[in-house]
Amino acid sequence: MKLQTATRLGLYAVLELARDPARTLSSADLAESFGVSTHSLAKVLRTLSAAGLVQGGRGASGGYRFTGNRRRITLMDIVALFEPAPGSRAAEPGEETEIGAALQRVLTEIDEIAEATLRSVSLETMLRRPT
Amino acid sequence: MVAIRPAQAPDLAAISALDARLTGSDKPHYWQEMLGPDRHFLVAETAKGGLAGFIAGEVRAWEFGQPAAGWVFAIQVDPKTRLKGVGSALFEALAERFKQQGVTRVRTLVDRKDHLILSFFRAQGMVAGPSLQLDKELP
Numbered sequence: 001m002k003l004q005t006a007t008r009l010g011l012y013a014v015l016e017l018a019r020d021p022a023r024t025l026s027s028a029d030l031a032e033s034f035g036v037s038t039h040s041l042a043k044v045l046r047t048l049s050a051a052g053l054v055q056g057g058r059g060a061s062g063g064y065r066f067t068g069n070r071r072r073i074t075l076m077d078i079v080a081l082f083e084p085a086p087g088s089r090a091a092e093p094g095e096e097t098e099i100g101a102a103l104q105r106v107l108t109e110i111d112e113i114a115e116a117t118l119r120s121v122s123l124e125t126m127l128r129r130p131t
Numbered sequence: 132m133v134a135i136r137p138a139q140a141p142d143l144a145a146i147s148a149l150d151a152r153l154t155g156s157d158k159p160h161y162w163q164e165m166l167g168p169d170r171h172f173l174v175a176e177t178a179k180g181g182l183a184g185f186i187a188g189e190v191r192a193w194e195f196g197q198p199a200a201g202w203v204f205a206i207q208v209d210p211k212t213r214l215k216g217v218g219s220a221l222f223e224a225l226a227e228r229f230k231q232q233g234v235t236r237v238r239t240l241v242d243r244k245d246h247l248i249l250s251f252f253r254a255q256g257m258v259a260g261p262s263l264q265l266d267k268e269l270p
Contacts (some may be wrong), residue, residue: 015222074246076248086245112243113243116243116244116246116249117259119246119249120249120252120253121248121250121253122250122253123255124254125250125253125254128254
């Protein structure tokens with residue numbers, strides 16, 4: 001499964017911060033640990049902040065900390081902030097044909113399994129048993 | 132804290148009632164069969180002797196071509212006692228019995244839309260297994 005870069009960065013940032021909710025890390029700290037640009041991470045952190053998952057980030061030295069509930073928040077909650085919602089995409093050409101509809105049923109099956117998986121893994125589960 | 136012990140015939144009414152309340156389907160005969168000799172059927176009991184939850188499972192070999200594994204058929208926890216580790220205690224007690232029977236793998240099937248139970252099994256360290264379940268509506 002391919003995730004957009006922002007989604008991946010969002011997951012990295014939330015998981016890193018959720019490892020220790022008392023700890024504050026700047027976007028530069030986070031960017032460095034994952035080898036990505038501070039600019040791309042800053043945008044992601046703003047989205048996470050607006051969603052109430054992290055807090056902070058004022059000024060150059062401003063750091064972020066995790067403010068969510070590790071047991072309640074799942075990977076899907078973060079993915080949903082960055083990826084288009086299932087079912088919200090525009091219909092592709094050919095989808096209204098018999099073959100197009102048959103193909104769509106298979107793709108929907110795959111999406112449902114992926115969503116069930118992401119929804120079942122809480123941050124707590126991820127951080128307790130890193131794979 | 133709860134105590135885990137094997138289910139007995141007098142527990143069936145409470146088990147059946149808890150399950151019916153949570154699933155909406157009453158199936159007393161199914162729970163009666165879970166008392167069979169090859170099955171592990173455990174209850175979690177509160178300090179006052181009430182039913183906090185139950186779990187049922189069995190070691191089965193070569194189901195769907197797979198070597199022996201401990202199957203978890205059902206688990207329910209009274210919503211009043213949730214988030215207190217009752218489900219984990221039941222799961223661990225069942226896993227221990229499976230291990231005593233010599234299996235090293237535990238397996239279950241979960242409704243993919245039931246995020247609560249999916250998350251519970253994930254939190255126990257379970258991941259997607261080797262099989263995919265397939266269904267067909269018969270005409």
